[in-house]
Amino acid sequence: MDAVLLKNVVLVLLGLVAIWIIRVLVKKETDNLIRALLFAVFLIAVLLYLQHTGFEKVTWGNIRGQVKETFFPEKLPNYIYEKEEGYAGGTSFVRYVFTVPGPPLSVTLDAEQKYFRIKDIHSVNRILEYLHLPKVQTAVQELAAITGSANDISLYRWTKYPLGVLTIERGICQDKDRLDSYQCILIITLKR
Secondary structure, eight states, X not given: OOOEEHHHHHHHHHHHHHHHHHHHHHXXXXXXXXXXXXXXXXXHHHHHHHHHHOOOEEOHHXXXXXXXHHHSOOOXXXXXXXXXXXXXXXXXXXXXXXXXXXXXXXXXXXXXXXXEEESOTHHHHHHHHHTTOOOOSSOOBOHHHHHOOGGGTTEEEEEEETTEEEEEEEEEEEETTTTEEEEEEEEEEEEO
């Protein structure tokens, strides 16, 4: 399902509830009037929440991530990283270099089985939140799939990030406690 404007869905539901309230008033079903009014108040509260948070576009992955994050927040491990700041080519940058094992990154192979694309942006947003950076809105594909360059393998770039250009470098990390390996974030670079 493509992204849907959640505000429009709530407005349609609010319209249906208004019709329900009119029907209840015409048929004088006072026992259903309280239910209809409560549902209308709930939808108005949801609409106000959406306008306050800016969470208007929704996909099923975003719904799952938002509900999980709101009601069952994960306790983040204490990731060890070094923060480097500097200038390169006339551009300032901030680089966060994680020590292995780094934070997990949810990726999946594309249809051609050649490049990885980010499967769930929640895995990115939780680390950005951990670093006190703004969240990303969309998942991106591996940069090499766009440029065709072997130098861009394992890189993911957001050019319309609020603070500049955000780049994440992916790697493979080993979890020695569980004897497992997983895709992880090695470096996050922010060019301003």
